[in-house]
Amino acid sequence: MSHPEEYDVVVLGSGRARFFAWSLASQGKRVAVVERRNLAGSCPTIACAPSKNVIHGAKVANYFRRGAEFGIAAGDWKVEMPAVRDRKRKMVDGIVARNVNAYRESGAELVKGQGRFVGPRTIEVTADDGTRTLRGEVVVICTGSRARIDPIPGLAESRPMTHIEALELDRVPKHLLVLGGGYVGLEMAQALRRFGSRVTVIERNDALAHREDRDVSEALRELFDDEGIEVLTATPVARVEGRSGESVRLHATHGMIEGSDLLVATGRTPNTDGIGLETAGIERDDRGFIKVDGRLRTTAASVWAVGDCAGSPHFTHIADDDVRVIRDNLAGIDRVTTGRLVPFCLFTDPELARIGLSESEARSRGIAYRLAKIPVAAFIRPWTLSESRGFYKTLVAADSDRILGFTAFAPEAGEVMTIVQLAMTAGLPYTALRDAILVHPTMAEGLATLFRALPARP
Numbered sequence: 001m002s003h004p005e006e007y008d009v010v011v012l013g014s015g016r017a018r019f020f021a022w023s024l025a026s027q028g029k030r031v032a033v034v035e036r037r038n039l040a041g042s043c044p045t046i047a048c049a050p051s052k053n054v055i056h057g058a059k060v061a062n063y064f065r066r067g068a069e070f071g072i073a074a075g076d077w078k079v080e081m082p083a084v085r086d087r088k089r090k091m092v093d094g095i096v097a098r099n100v101n102a103y104r105e106s107g108a109e110l111v112k113g114q115g116r117f118v119g120p121r122t123i124e125v126t127a128d129d130g131t132r133t134l135r136g137e138v139v140v141i142c143t144g145s146r147a148r149i150d151p152i153p154g155l156a157e158s159r160p161m162t163h164i165e166a167l168e169l170d171r172v173p174k175h176l177l178v179l180g181g182g183y184v185g186l187e188m189a190q191a192l193r194r195f196g197s198r199v200t201v202i203e204r205n206d207a208l209a210h211r212e213d214r215d216v217s218e219a220l221r222e223l224f225d226d227e228g229i230e231v232l233t234a235t236p237v238a239r240v241e242g243r244s245g246e247s248v249r250l251h252a253t254h255g256m257i258e259g260s261d262l263l264v265a266t267g268r269t270p271n272t273d274g275i276g277l278e279t280a281g282i283e284r285d286d287r288g289f290i291k292v293d294g295r296l297r298t299t300a301a302s303v304w305a306v307g308d309c310a311g312s313p314h315f316t317h318i319a320d321d322d323v324r325v326i327r328d329n330l331a332g333i334d335r336v337t338t339g340r341l342v343p344f345c346l347f348t349d350p351e352l353a354r355i356g357l358s359e360s361e362a363r364s365r366g367i368a369y370r371l372a373k374i375p376v377a378a379f380i381r382p383w384t385l386s387e388s389r390g391f392y393k394t395l396v397a398a399d400s401d402r403i404l405g406f407t408a409f410a411p412e413a414g415e416v417m418t419i420v421q422l423a424m425t426a427g428l429p430y431t432a433l434r435d436a437i438l439v440h441p442t443m444a445e446g447l448a449t450l451f452r453a454l455p456a457r458p
Contacts, residue, residue: 009140013144022102031109035112121302144271175258204236290311392406434454
């Protein structure tokens, strides 16, 4: 092993921890970020931002399809998938350029290549132009996760798409089979349907988004039914034949399902194999995630892990908070990951967003609550948009005015949820939103309507 180059901090993987690296480098620390492929991490290059870019394009296509509703005479139009893809690529190129500039301005060093531990806090980086060895006083692992390909006979051999390949399509699949009814599967199924594909969603559990309340799952199912997306639930797949992009056949409990293309969206697996963790005394759990404590410290001294690879909820905003946890602990401020509110938003149209407890979670924990639920048609803004599908729902403690949870299946649900999240974070009673003067007509205005519908405390 060559003599290591010494750094204050070495970050393995250019995910959200790159922001931490830039901050430290701008303060005069010697910092290196090791990245093998995506210089801005996966979120803005192959995952979150690209998918939302394509999803928005699909929404525009849907508006064209609904033009008569808005008084626009139907004309000749068609989806050009190469242009959809190129719009996404242009956005990604811009984001990458901004990130490259941030490395330059901050003074953080970007080291391109495959990194692996070769000793405590020591990482060997292999690239086409040679090998370097870096050692940090502190090391942060931020290697993320990748789409999981389940060990179903014939699945890997069928060369299925993951979200990465689906976002690079330059054609509209004739009949897309989507294996998995979770976040990625639902978003991509609706988008490709709106671009013109015939779409079938196959979910092994008995409902779409099966961890959510039953009314949420049913609302998603109704949405997909109305958009002509076939949904098969409680349908495990035993065997796969054929080749995605040509012809593929899924042998499932209800018979054979045939299509032209296959997208796998059944979960994620951490990028923790093949990077020498055991050499550095860094342990993994039985699912491959790096073992961390509440402060995100690994089993090796001065080595931390953040985001997906550390088993945190698989959201970019949680990885951001993980980085803040590490930052504060390194600065002597005691901060942990336990007890934090975890928001999420599913970017179907309409969106599904939740913060705090669902009804099923509250019941499973024996937490008494009061419930209010209203259709979005109960207030005005959705009518102005011709988007009256969906609902707001909230749980408030039975014995106090504390908000326990909020769910929105509605236009702009993610934005509206954030208002409730801020109220929960600040410890405000639900009456603060009930009695607030909210702009009319907005989606946020519906919060006052919702909280006015809450039953009185017993």
